[in-house]
Amino acid sequence: MTIDVRKHDPMVEAEVQEFLRSQVLFRGPDREIMRYHGLAPLTEMERQAMMRTTDRLTKTVIRNRLQMIANESNEMLSHIASAPGAKWGDLICGVFTALGDLAIASSNGVLIFAALAQHPIKYILKYWKGEDTVGIREGDIFMHNDARYGNVHNTDQSCIIPIFHEGELVAWASSIIHEGENGACEPGGMPSAAESPYDEGLKISPVRVGENFQFREDLVTYFQNSVRDPKLQLEDMRAKLAACLRIRKRVLEIIEEYGIDAFLATMRETLEYTADEVRRRLAALPDGKTRIVLFADSTLRENVIAKINCTLEKRGEELIIDFRGSAPQFLNRATNTVLASLKGMIAQVFLNYVWPDLPRNQAVLVPVKFLTDEGSIVDCTPEAPNAQSMMTFFPAFTAVDHCLQKLLFNNLMNGNPAKASDVHASWWNTISGFIYGGYTQHGFYVGNITTDINGMGGGARWNRDGEPALNPIFAAYVDLGETELLEDELPFLCLSYRRLMADNHGFGKYRGGSGYMQIVTHKDTPLWGWMNTTIGSKFPTVLGLFGGYAAPTQPLCKVRGVNSLELLRNDSRLSAYDIVEIMNHKPFPGQYSTHHTGLQFEMVNPGEVYMQAQGGGGGYGDVLERDPEQVMADLQQGRISHWVAQNIYKVAYDPETLVVNSEETERLRKEERRARLRRGVPFQEFAAKWTRSEPPRDLPFYGSWDRPDEVYGGRPDVKMSTDSLQGIFMP
Amino acid sequence: MKRISVDIGGTFTDCFIAWDEQLVEAKAPTTHYNLAQGFMNALRNGAEKLELSVDEILEQVESVRYGTTLGTNALIERSGPRLGLITTAGFEDVTIIGRSRQYADGLTPLEQANVSGADRPHPLIPREYIVGIRERVDYKGEVLIPANPDDIRRQIQVLVDRGVRGFVVVLLNAVMNPVHEDLVADIILEEYPTSYLGSFPVVCSHDISLKKGEYARSMSTIIGAYLHRQMQYGLRSLEMTLRQYGYLRPLEVVHNTGGLSQLSRTHALQTIHAGPIAGLSGAEQVARELEVENLVTTDMGGTSFDIGIVAGGGIKFYEFAPVIDRWRVDIPMMFITAIGAGGGSIAKFDSTHQSLEVGPESAGSEPGPACYDMGGREPTVTDADLLLGYLNPGYYNAGRIRLNPQRAVRAIRDRLARHLVASIEDIAVAIREVADSKMAQAIFKEVALRGYDPRKFTILAYGGNGPTHACGYAEGLEVSRILVPANSSVFSAVGGGNLDQLHIYERTVYIFLYHPNAGTLYDQYEELNGIIADLRERGTRDILRLGYKPEDIQYRVEFDMRYGNQLQLTTLVSPYLEFESPRQILDLIKRYHVSYGERFGEGTQTPQAGISINNVRVVSYVPLRKVSFQGNGVYSSGSSRTVNEALKNSRRCWFPRLGFTETPIYDFARLPIGEQVRGHAVVEAAHTTFVVYPDWTLRLLENGFVEMVRNHGKSVD
DSSP states (O other), X not given: OOOOTTSOOHHHHHHHHHHHHHOOSOOOOOHHHHHOOSOOOOOHHHHHHHHHOOOHHHHHHHHHHHHHHHHHHHHHHHHHOOSHHHHTTOEEEEEEETTOOEEEEOSSSOHHHHHTTHHHHHHIIIIISSOTTSOOOTTOEEEOOOGGGTOSOXXXXXXXXXXXXXXXXXXXXEEEEEOOOOSOSSTTSOOTTOOSGGGSSOOOOSEEEEETTEEOHHHHHHHHHTSSOHHHHHHHHHHHHHHHHHHXXXXXXXXXXXXXXXXXXXXXXXXXXXXXXXXXXHHTSOOEEEEEEEEEEEOSSSEEEEXXXXXXXXXXXXXXXXXXXXXXXBTTSSOOOOHHHHHHHHHHXXXXXXXXXXXXXXXXXXXXXEEOOTTBTTBOOTTSOOTTTHHHHHXXXXXXXXXXXXXXXHHHHTTOTTOOOOOBOOOOOSOOOOEEEXXXXXXXXXXXXXXXXXXXXXXXXXXXXXXXXXXXXXXXXXXXXXXXXXXXXXOEEEXXXXXXXXXXXOOSSBOOOOOEEEEEEEOSOSOEEEEEEOOOSSSOOXXXXXXXXXXXXXXXXXXXXXXXXXXXXXOTTOOOOOHHHHHHHOOSSSEXXXXXXXXXXXXXXXXXXXXXXXXXXXXXXXXXXXXXXXHHHHHHTTSSOHHHHHXXXXXXXXXXXXXXXXXXXXXXXXXXHHHHHHHOOOHHHHHHHHOOSSOOTTXXXXXXXXXXXXXXXXXXTOEEEGGGOOOBOXX | XXXXXXXXXXXXXXXXXXXXXXXXXXXXXXXXXXXXHHHHHHHHHHHHHHTOOHHHHHHHOXXXXXXXXXXXXXXXXXXXXXXXXXXXXXXXXXXXXTXXXXXXXXXXXXXXXXXXXXXXXXXXXXXXXEEEESOEEOTTSOEEEOOOHHHHHHHHHHHHHTTOSOEEEEOTTTTTOTXXXXXXXXXXXXXXXXXXXXXXXXXXXXXXXXOSOHHHHHHHHHHHHHHHHHHXXXXXXXXXXXXXXXXXXXXXXXXXXXXXXXXXXXXXXXXXXXXXXXXXXXXXXXXXXXXXXXXXXXXXXXXOEEEEEEOGGGOOOEESSOEETTEEOOSOEEOOEEESOSTTEEEEEETTTTEEEEEEEEOTTTTOSXXXXXXXXXXXXXXXXXXXXXXXXXXXXXXXBOOOHHHHHHHHIIIIIHHHOSOXXXXXXXXXXXXXXXXXXXXXXXXXHTTOOGGGOEEEEESTTHHHHHHHHHHHHTOOXXXXXXXXXXXXXXXXXXXXXXXXXXXXXXXXXXXXXXXEEOOOHHHHHHHHHHHHHHHHHHHHTTTOOGGGOEEEEEEEEEETTOXXXXXXEOSOSSOOSXXXXXXXXHHHHHHHHHHHOTTOOOGGGOEXXXXXXXXXXEOOOOOOSSSOOSOOOOOOSSGGGXXXXXXXXXXXXXXXXXXXXXXXXXXXXXXXXXXSEEEEOSSOEEEXXXXXXXEEOTTSOEEEEEOTXXXXX
């Protein structure tokens, strides 16, 4: 018998389709899940529960209790976890709906972590629930760390467990910690040397790692085998599981007490109410557009000018955040951002900087629309490494925060109908803290980052100065820790630490909070190295507001080829407490050098000195309006230099007694105002002088220039349309 | 036993006198201008009850114990002297930056989250009075950079020129080697000898704490020095006053460690929060005498709700880095925590959830709840309690405050009813339920975090609003028993009467009981024994100076331990005072494993990552005879023979499961001992109102305690 292959047979066609569908080589990240930031559709179970549960009081009680549950587990986790990040606040716990929406995160911690755990849960539901070899069962434990499935970067590891009630999946619990070491090509978990995702260490897609509430030992060993710090890997996998199990236990107690309907209704309504409240608050703001252009000034390997192009439009109850025209992604540099990571960071703007009273869940972004170019540095593709995504989503955070403040000023002056916090200039926005790797004095091999990243200077407010070394932009109420405890565990010797640096903030009528110096060396170890992953050493991304100055840029400084400790011990004339003094006066022999703040892992000898400063916040308002007595107080406290007092603030005073000469000050300020008028030119004239048709040839410029739909790739002759972006390969 | 204990609060000075078998409580208004006067007035009131004169009492009494708020007030008012801080160069801004989190230490979660609105507290030592000296000691105590006397003199002169009146010295790693701190102190004494009128006090950090952590140790030292002189004057003048009346023994001061010591062995820092902690110690005595395994203490006043835990087996819960005012310190303090919930807590509309939120803001005592009629416009928990029928407008605080229900109605109508679209009464119910559930959740979290099941606890409720709400938060916790002490309104003073002489010394160490790399168990017994002996010696010295004999002293050794590199340490009470064999080390490891598993979940232990001791603590104490709660209560209650005789009248009150219903109102003063008042009911006492929910009964015990018990599943109404 022969088969007529030309004849259309629906059965065959179906078989062909089934064959093609089932031949999946690699599932990979799911585009649909990763690009969506709205709520999962209302389930029938939720709808029924909401109909049946109308008592607002019960729901209020449950919601408060869920918040307490998240807080309890987070507090417990910070007690028992071992990663430096977790110990000092770089962690979070959250409760998720059955379909994976983050309903309530702990009051403290890094919200973006929790906000991004929705994606792996949704992935597990979509791909593993119906998969015979995986499935989702009571007692299962999942984990992930790959940002392409939802995360900041793969140094953050999650633990995710389903919560079942009477056989039905009703919720999820998750805990996430910035672990540090992850087996990447450089120690510490954030390799700026990574040239592909495969240099970035462990890349865990959402995977089941345990059953019956226990980890599989073979998998634990595999993860330990893949990183430099197997001790940390084991400790924190168990710690995160303990936190998730605590959430599960408490959630089941709620269901037991109030019933499944009340629980489900509260979870869902918390999300919906949050979205509605954000809409109401947005509606209270004036409609309009604000814009800012910022630049990430480094790939951590070389200086570049990578554009972060931000336009923010408020229209009715909606906010549109438009990043189109930003730089194209770098395919062999780690500073690219997955779109979901960017969105998670923007959620932080709302929940800590504008509306800290809102419930901590993902619904704050529901009324927000994001516009980006796929393949750009803020919306990278899976082929681009992303371990240092912060280097682009931090300036993007600042851009959105800055644009929002302009909208909020009118609101503030009109009685604050939008219920916003203080209008402010930018926070310092980059993680100025050393990464380290090597053997400790106790014989352990470690690789991690210091807690100094938690001390970013706060921006000036509309009615007062910013606070120094306040918090990292990604979390509130975290901790710098104690130097004595740091030196107890690690071979650090901090020569100067937590000393605020003069002039290290944005000036203004109200000044930003200052950043402090970190002058480090090491001893008592056979092998040690430093690394640094910070941008902002060339181009300020920390902006002033309404006339306030931007915060200054920061270099990395080194003194190599010398054991400073031996010299300091033996020569009482030497000191090493101030970066500026050391670099200007060169107290020791040795090689002095300054660099941009992206440093690949570098082995060092005992006593060699590495220096950088945590940055300050932006200033607010005109420097000529600053109260001269405040300028004197800044001088007295070492926050500014005499040069700044005289040349920026234009204050006349006795340098010995710091007594202000008010009349002379007034005269100097009037004179400066006149000088400004003389320096000023009409806008057309300014534009004619400064406008260029394309980026200068000697500037490594990436991003749009005069057209938002066309971007440049480092040279005037490399340009491309935003709808077909090509990734950039750096030499 | 003849003993007086006094607790000075913001409004009242409470006095509790144990005069052999008689127990007397008395109060007098606090006299802030001279605390001794209020103290003597309260004592005089107590003496009258005993029909004795103050002189007669003070001549015979064995001990006068004093819990003071002097220090707390001085911190709040910033009325301390101008001090200078001398620290390691390069670390001058440690106390200004305050580990970054300082901006929100001691604040609410909302204030912690609001970074745009963050403001650090004004420093106790402003930056211009902080200098650095060239010196460095490393983590082991080795001197890396020797200090230079000329440099020290120069920096001292800078501070003196700026007008400081005392010095605080905090140098890096001084706890491992204090040589440089001692050198600075010597130079100051050399330059400004104490024989001169213009001498400057000097406080070194290693004399205050032997724990690593330069910020918390700096703040401990600074607060100690800041409060020192003011407290010294205040307490010395009190001691002088007592002497004039014939009390010749030393004044004993209540410490926040839950112990007691003489004035001469007391740092100012140890007196902060001593009042509530003395109350917690009183609760320990209650637990022992009434044979209650686990107690959670709740003190619900006007603005805050304090929670303390007394667990079985003599376990004490300490905070090792507590926050005082806005400052994190590193002295051990008995655990007590507070949330913003009290009678004055304000109810407001939560626009996000279209619902109701209560606290943490409070109307305080001025203007107070709207129904106080003192200008308050915000609806509060007390307003809700009034509208729910619990509070008697004419008999609140024994009639001293007349409540105006109309004001309560107006506040709820104006601030809440237009948003919530509900009746005034429904909103009052909601205010109460939200407040009660928040208190229940706060208790739940604290108890559960320590590894206990809250349902197995008894609530000890004191503070003016405790008995009014205890059934509410007990039901939220599924707790079935509430005790209200006889001396509820002076319970901190009562607790002060029951403290032991106690001194705690501790030291940071870095000892691996099990080293994972080397694969070895700890065997340097002499090193560990030496550390314990040193700390024991310090405590012994303190106690012997108070006139006790060596055989009176008992010791408890505690280790703060961890697996691997955990930050937080979990305390284990050591069964051994000395070590000599691997069996003891293994025993410690096993005990730690069990206690850790109970707290954080079995299977979460990671001994493979290493087990270390990072802090050794020795508690040296002399157990003193306790005032018994058994026997003679201080109440004159019990005048009626049956509950019905104590029935005053009835009014309409709200209760869960019943709604508004006619409710019997009883007079506490006439309540018979041992007879049950069945809920639903309200019992009015002079200083508080007991609200008895349906399914609950209230009973006055022989010892004067009130017991409220839930009868599960049985309707007793």
